[in-house]
Amino acid sequence: MSGRSGVDMMEATRLTREGRLDEAMRLLQGAPAGASADPGVIDTAPPAPGSDGAWTARAARSELDNAEMSGIWSGLLDRFRKFRRRDDGAGSRPASPPPAGPVTPPGGTFEAHSHVSAAGARGYRLYLPSGYRGQPVPLVVMLHGCTQSPEDFAAGTRMNELAEAETFLVAYPDQPRSANPSRCWNWFSVADQQRGRGEPALIAGIARQVMGEFAVMEGQVYVAGLSAGGAAAAIMGATYPDLFAAVGVHSGLAPGAARDMPSAFAAMRQGGVPPAPGARSVPTIVFHGDRDRTVKPVNGDQVLAHARGGAPAAGLSTRTEKGVGSGGMGFTRTVHAAPDGRSMFEQWVLHGAGHAWSGGSKDGSYTDPRGPDASREMLRFFRQHEKR
Template identity: 50%
Template sequence: MRSKLLPGVIEATRLTGAGRLGEAVAVIQRNLRGEAAAESAPTRALEPPTLDLVAEHVAEAEPRPASGEARRERGAQETPSGFPSGFAAGGLPTGGLPTGGLPTGSLPGLSEGLRDLAQRFGRPLGPLFDGLTPGSSPAPDLGMEERSFAGATGQRGYKLYVPGGYRGQPVPLIVMLHGCTQNPDDFAAGTGMNRIAEAETFLVAYPAQTAAANHARCWNWFNTADQGRDRGEAAIVAGLTRAVMAEFAIDPRRVYVAGLSAGGAAAANLGAAYPDLYAAVGVHSGLCAGAAHDLPSAMMAMRQGAAAPQGSALQQAGAAMPPTIVFHGTRDTTVHPRNGAQVIAAAAVSELRREAGQVSGGHSWQRTIYRDAQGHPDFEHWVIEGSGHAWSGGDPAGSYTDPQGPDASREMWRFFAEHPMPRE
């Protein structure tokens, strides 16, 4: 499949970059049919739903409201997130292509021909249809403030949760990066992190990716221009973090970043690029820092797993990866579970001990603890048996959650609390 698909993806990317969208889609369609380019029929016009999708995005000046976002049925086993595909401003493709198949009947509103196309190709084309099916979003958390940050590399809105117990005393801050098709309200509802913040007294910031930056609202973790220090989206999120720290009494030794899927991969990038800012990192169903640099490499990384390349810009930042906790389900068909192990492998740590358990009425799990060169237990890898591409222990009020546990949010907070920034 790889030898047939990859050339078509590269050619479609080239055509799209040249503004030849119809020809790009035709190339993908020919790949699905197993036809060589020379044997294919002349390019036909795009069918109306796809044409509407592209035209709507190109004309879009502001992100579409959260209430109009695509929503899939909640749950762990049958709700891949469409990570990380999308279209950048101007209709250029920016994402990788997940693997697997689409659930039957999951493409309402498309012509029968396009539904058949997506079903035969499987999940790789699924993200192209995000946004065509309206649905409801979780009710906004009234305790969250809506804010905006603008820096040299761009602007993003975000939601901020300030717990009732905050009275100006130094407190921790967790920056939470949502997955594809999600938004801050959805991610807050699904992870339940605000409830923990209220009980433990820390602030939570939820940056919001825009449809203008990525059609499926995925963080562009796979773009080299968005990965490194003082670059693109990494710089935006780091700047947003510092803005919250400047306004509130945030303990600079207790600032953390975590994310799901595309957000998890972006969190790994941030940890590698800003080890002086983030004391620890949480990666759920994501990939290691620098795992991809463009669309084809993102697709391969998601499908097969990928290690951080030697000599990458992130590695050249000159600092070790901060303490990191990783969660990944064994039945994740969107991001291969091997990627969770690669996050740990990139840190060059050694195994300390393993533990296992089972949630009552839920999933069994294995936790492996790793020590760094100084012998500190600074890395954890949680493998959730039978869980898919979903936040472990999450609340069904949010999308892409698996309530059958264990509770990733609580374990991440426990890990973060154990790992403040070392004193100089």
């Protein structure tokens, strides 16, 4: 196998089994055996065969059968996650989602839908609260992270419970393994960073389909996500500022932080090449743990800098406050507010948090119940913004 691929897969497997994850990941990225270790990252995987911009650094990839390569990477990355998770901060749950807890509050419905367009097809789940009677209500689009599912993400974030209490719709697009072996949104692929193409077109299409089939308040459509889903949410704000009134990014990366697989690994370790500021400003709220070893905290700074790049600095006031979540986690919150008092941009730095949804439920994966409730804070932020 190693002779065909240019990568010593047997050696990578041996290192992984021994728990020498940094060396294994270094080898998989193309470094020779015995090279010095570089901090590993886990929340990404090769996109589906045929995707533009995917795995461009490894020309020998074509020598392996596509299915074989996907299987190799999926298995190795799953094993890598199992060991790496031990050092990824308190509170996160296993990468393989546990059976989802209750995701349908009494009275509501959690429906399965599908979307098909020229960009492709995706399934999605839609939560309809019991208080929805056909009247116009807001819509929140939630993008799950790697290895997660809509059901797992709904259980972990408890967004359906908030929707039931406050009457809004929640759509959860589903990234299948056929699009990415680890179910990651392909935020690092050039083809999936552009308006009208790839995954941005699919996600926007799902939002518009819900708007066409159900009563959604004009100008009150929002998008949020975790990790790869957070990076995808940031891309949606950059590519569809006319559709989404505000964006929530948890443990994600800025649009354009990576252009292919090698630069994705680099961005997750140390931040991406500072992307060009957004042409148009979309109000954005950012959450990031300061002990996140999967997507380093500097990426949260870059998400905010990209979002603020399209907004005039004049007229915004800035204040910083510190606090402690109900579970005991400390945080620092920085608010950039408009003259009318609306919070236009927010950054929450979670002290001691790893790669996990703050204030989430243990019923889902990648959650940290100790922190402030990111779902509730995102909803509060979203309600301040309406497209006019």
